[in-house]
Amino acid sequence: MNLYEYMGKEIFRKYGIPVPDGYVVESASGVKKFDKPVVIKSQILLGGRGKSGGIKFAKSQADLDSGVKELLGSKIRNLTVSKVLVEEMLDIKKEIYVSIALNRAERVPMVIASSSGGVEIESVPEDKIFKTLVDPLIGYSDYIGREATNFLKLEPAIAAQFRAILSNLYRVFEKEDCELVEINPLVITGSGKLVAADAKVVMDSDSMFRHKEISIVDTEKTPLELEAQGKGYSFVELDGNIGVIANGAGLTMATLDALTLHKGKPRNFLDLGGTDNVDTVVNAFELVMKADPKAILVNIFGGVTKCDTVANGIVAAKDRLKISKPIVVRLSGVHEDEGRAILKNDGIEAFSTMLPAIERVAQIAGGN
């Protein structure tokens, strides 16, 4: 879960990481009296805001007022700007980089630092990047900071500030359950201070039960994906025309892959999960029907999820939601014969293996 820059900076402030003076504005009336040059930054969850016109500079009250007015309510790549962050303009002498991220392969936090900041770290040559793994049970030790500042060849006064920031950044990573905390750029100012000019904080969405103070709507999700999330389904919208309901993330992905290889175009990913409840099936259909597919494919490998329950759910959904679109079903596993009999009774096509079901639905949706 991606946090807005201003939220990340609030957390940084709480943990003693220096950030520029600033305030959040949600309407033109929130603009304060101009007293020094400022940056006005759109609060949206996208990289490359500057290039998209989402950042403005103001050297007068008039610049500030007009800049805030222009940005608030504007659209940047489909996202509406509802908040801007007004911050003191920094006197930038140099930009460096520091982050802590999950290293999936080693299953540990990894500290990354570079004296090349302000650009994507992926574009920096490997030999200019400091990387070190941290044992999660031991946590951060000061030697890591010394190794980092040696590598970056920072002058002593700056190095001391860097080590304090890195140590605090690790606390943010650990205590706030982060996947990534990134300061890019970390600015060395003309007066020799280190300041976090940006803040990228990505929290683990599975940890939210211990971070109830954070409330954020995931803007990377579509309205239908958010609705599905609220109802407890894993759901991803895609741009095809075949609605898909399957059970298990792996099997659902495999269903989309097989459809695609057969020139079928999936409209969505929906993992029904393990359920033995008719209403869970009906509610899944309700979501998929909102995506207006041309046909629907249900692919179930029964275990905990019983095939006859799914069949009853499909019949109930067809009836309650008055579905006239073609439904093609594959049922295999626990109570599959009963399930297919229930569907046959209701005139719904049901197969026992994946391939004919995939071929059939791809043909229906591709035809006409």
Added chain:
Amino acid sequence: MSVLVDKNTRVIVQGITGHQGSFHAGEMIKFGTKVVAGVSPGKGGSKFQSLDVYDTVAEAMKLSPNATMISVPAPYVKDAAFEAIDHGIKIVYILTEHVPFHDTMEIVHQARRKGITLIGPNGPGITSPFLCKIGIMPNQIFKEGDVAVASRSGTLTYEIVEAITRNGFGESTVIGLGGDPVVGLTFIDVLKMFEEDEKTKKIVLVGEIGGNNEERAAEYIKKHVSKKVVAYITGRSAPPGKRMGHAGAIIEKGVGTAESKIKAFNSAGVKVADYPWDIPGLLR
């Protein structure tokens, strides 16, 4: 011979009085697993079928368990896992989904220090037909045989195991690694075990988008695996940046694509099936 578990494996179930815990404990017993006790804090003194339920793992240790299935809500998983690890239970399997990965990182490293094998979280467990099943795989899909399967997914594993069985093969051991970004076992860990296991002649790896577990496995196969390995990778049609159901199934900054994994396997001489149902054909 089998991998990690056999007929001497004695299993406790932490969270045996919960909905999932009780259902799957019952299925494991039907499969033939020696489930020896249950643990549910606050429910000590009650019974599950003929088994005693204890408040703590410490009390259950008198039954000499050497494996546990943890099926407790995500916020309590770390505590339950540490409890099992600290009592020296050799195999710790976590069924629970949505465990914060910071908790899992600590569990992984604590288990490693104590020489304990962690399976999961968020996977279907381990099955060696018909010696032992710890987890939630359906009982009826297995046949004893020489094919070992390791997978990052649940239902898709059943689909593939069922196809293997239907086509006249059988399984030595099936392990679900789990769908989270941080899990206890990697493909390399299980490849080592499958290579050493006398019963296993052929290996099936079921990977998916996200991370580079498969790419690393391909490098390992080139150097260290003599047995036939075939694979299936799911998520080749998944858009970048979207989590496809599993927390770990996401293509981030170009890392973790299906193409990269398929290419890596191909370069290691591992045939990759286009469809799950093509796996038995590749095993011939």
